[in-house]
Amino acid sequence: MRLLVLDTIHGGTELARVLREKGHFVDTVDIYRGNSVVDAETVLQREYDLVIAPVHLNPAHPLLGKLPAPVISHHQAVRWILGNRCPSPMVEVTGSRGKTTTAYALAAILEGQGILHTSAGTFRYPEKSLIGPGSITPAAIIPAAREALRIGGWLVAEVSLGFIGSGDLGILTSSDDYLFAGGMRHALQEKIRSGQGMPHLLAAPGVSAPGYISGGEVAVVSGDTCSCRVQGDTRGFRNPLLELEYYRTPLMLAAAAGCLLGRDISRLASFQAVPGRMSSSWEGRIFIVDNSNSGTTAEGACAAAAYARGICRDQPVSLVIGKEEGAVCEGFPDHEVEAAIREIAPDQVFLVGNSYDRVEAPPGTVLHRCRTFDEGAGQARSRVSKGSIVLAVKCWR
Numbered sequence: 171m172r173l174l175v176l177d178t179i180h181g182g183t184e185l186a187r188v189l190r191e192k193g194h195f196v197d198t199v200d201i202y203r204g205n206s207v208v209d210a211e212t213v214l215q216r217e218y219d220l221v222i223a224p225v226h227l228n229p230a231h232p233l234l235g236k237l238p239a240p241v242i243s244h245h246q247a248v249r250w251i252l253g254n255r256c257p258s259p260m261v262e263v264t265g266s267r268g269k270t271t272t273a274y275a276l277a278a279i280l281e282g283q284g285i286l287h288t289s290a291g292t293f294r295y296p297e298k299s300l301i302g303p304g305s306i307t308p309a310a311i312i313p314a315a316r317e318a319l320r321i322g323g324w325l326v327a328e329v330s331l332g333f334i335g336s337g338d339l340g341i342l343t344s345s346d347d348y349l350f351a352g353g354m355r356h357a358l359q360e361k362i363r364s365g366q367g368m369p370h371l372l373a374a375p376g377v378s379a380p381g382y383i384s385g386g387e388v389a390v391v392s393g394d395t396c397s398c399r400v401q402g403d404t405r406g407f408r409n410p411l412l413e414l415e416y417y418r419t420p421l422m423l424a425a426a427a428g429c430l431l432g433r434d435i436s437r438l439a440s441f442q443a444v445p446g447r448m449s450s451s452w453e454g455r456i457f458i459v460d461n462s463n464s465g466t467t468a469e470g471a472c473a474a475a476a477y478a479r480g481i482c483r484d485q486p487v488s489l490v491i492g493k494e495e496g497a498v499c500e501g502f503p504d505h506e507v508e509a510a511i512r513e514i515a516p517d518q519v520f521l522v523g524n525s526y527d528r529v530e531a532p533p534g535t536v537l538h539r540c541r542t543f544d545e546g547a548g549q550a551r552s553r554v555s556k557g558s559i560v561l562a563v564k565c566w567r
Contacts, residue, residue, distance in 0.1 A: 171219040176233060177201050177244075180224055181309030185247055188312055192251075201227065213237070222247045225331050225360060228352030244308040245364060249335045252311075257285070257318035257325040259431055262333045264361050265343030265374065267465035268420045269306075269328045271447045272343050275424030276326050278441050279433045283323035287314035289464050289566060290446070295323070304566060306330045331357065332364030339430065340365045341423055345376035372427055374419050388426035391418055396438070398429040405429060407439040415473055416448040416461070446561075448474060450481075455556045457482050462490070462543055462563040466502065468510035471562035475514040478558035485557035489514055490546040492522030494565040502564040504529050510562070511535065518553065520546040522563045 171194050175182045178200045186196045197213055200206035210233055218239040225243045227234070234241060242250075259280075263273045270288045277286040277295060284295045292302030292314050302313065306328040315336070318325035325337075331350070333340045342365065347358035362379045365371045373382040389398045394413050397406035407425070411417040421438060428435040443449040446463045448470075461474040471491055478487055491510060493502040508529045511519055518536045521529060522543055531537035538553075540546035543563040550559045 171195070172217065173197070174199065174213055174216075174218045174221045174237070174239070175247075176221065176223040176227060176231075178206055179203070180226070181244055181305070181307030182222075182224070184307075184309040184312070185222060185244060185251075188251055188309075189247075199233070201231070201233070225355075225364075226351050229354050230352065243332075245329070245332055245334050248308045248311055252315055252334070252336045255319060256336050257315060257323060258338060260315065260318070260325045260327070260337040261339045261341065261427065261431075262327055262329050262335075262337040262368075263341045263343060264329045264331070264333055264364075265341075266346035266348070266357065267467060267470070268343035268374070268416075268423075269465065270463065271417060271420035271444050272341060272423050273326050273328050274444045275421055275438060275441055276341075276427050279424065279428040279435055279437050280324050280326070280431075281433070283321045285314050285318040285321075285323060285325045285327075287311065287325065287327040289328055290444075292317075294321070308334055311336075332361045333368060335364065335368055337368060339370045339372065339427060340368045341427055342371070342373040342377055342382065343420065343423060344374050370430060372423060372430065374423060383426075383430075385419070385423045385426040388429055389422045391422050396422060396425050396435075398425055398435060400429045405435050407436045409439055409441060411441065411443060414448060414477065416470060417443070448477065450477070453551070456551070456554055457485075457558040458561065459558065460561045462547075462561040462565055464564065464566055466562050466564040468502075468506040468513075471510040471560065472513050474560045474562055475516070478560050482558045486517040486554075487514065487557060488518040488520070488550050488554045488559045489516040489562065490520040490522065490540075490543075490550050490559065491562045492526060492540075492546070492564070494522065494543055494563060495524050495541075514560070516560070517557070518550070520550050522546040 173196045175186045175198045186198045189196050197208045221239045221241045263269050286293045289304045289306050291300050291304040371382045375386045395408050425435045449460045459474045459478045520538045522540045543565045
């Protein structure tokens with residue numbers, strides 16, 4: 171077939187390489203930077219059997235309107251490439267927040283060999299060795315699935331902006347919604363739609379859609395205890411992380427998924443905080459709460475600060491907040507950052523990113539401006555001598 175793959179930045183190059191290996195003729199177009207060998211003018215003069223476009227591309231993009239070939243998404247192309255050669259069980263995890271924590275928690279339940287594929291990296295279990303970089307574009311699922319199949323193990327994989335549709339189970343981790351694709355599509359609607367046709371679908375509380383089971387119908391959380399009732403059998407575990415809002419839903423979803431897959435969820439009793447996902451540590455006299463990741467929100471920043479204050483009581487709180495430029499597709503708007511700073515009212519704020527010129531600190535808060543997460547965290551550590559530091563920067567970790 172003659173194929174055209176749009177967007178080389180978000181996995182298009184990898185898709186093209188795999189499709190060429192299968193014997194197809196493939197052109198690629200860098201729709202954002204214009205750095206591809208084949209430009210838009212050239213492809214308009216050629217004929218293609220199929221166009222493969224990212225789901226985040228504006229539907230009004232000129233190439234989509236002028237090319238007569240049918241269009242499928244990168245997600246659908248990966249499902250086509252994988253075909254029936256998928257590991258089992260294969261669990262796909264998508265959502266605006268909680269993906270990584272849910273994926274890590276579910277991997278902690280699954281026995282034997284397997285692959286955990288997240289924005290933090292790709293890991294081989296049970297040794298938890300890092301074998302690949304952290305990318306959750308649809309194309310990045312291909313090598314993870316192939317490796318899981320090679321070792322005869324399971325696969326738990328994060329996916330950005332919807333399901334591939336190849337898995338035995340899909341987990342939607344949040345009900346958050348926002349506009350994307352040039353403001354033409356709703357993210358939650360796309361994620362719900364992409365799961366249709368999967369054998370089993372599990373969703374966070376607040377998501378109501380045909381074919382989806384609410385995690386709250388399978389797993390119930392009370393304080394530090396989670397219990398599941400499946401086919402008359404009650405299973406459960408206790409973990410203090412359940413009392414943190416940030417962990418409550420991911421652990422509940424992992425437990426529900428574990429029960430649906432017939433696994434022992436008691437292993438979650440020893441599950442520990444994931445680095446960058448409300449993890450905490452002491453560095454001398456300073457208590458650090460690290461909640462900097464691709465899903466960081468104002469709500470998460472406030473929850474991290476409340477956690478820090480609960481531990482350090484009347485000690486000062488310093489906040490590192492913002493977004494690393496170009497790191498994450500989903501934004502961290504300045505009004506949300508400013509609202510979080512006002513609510514937290516830190517002694518010092520280290521503002522990361524180049525798009526927050528209009529953000530000002532409230533009276534009594536000292537403002538420092540930084541470019542990167544590392545710079546902000548480094549400045550905070552050098553300027554703070556006691557109390558707590560809250561890291562809440564939207565970035566890839």
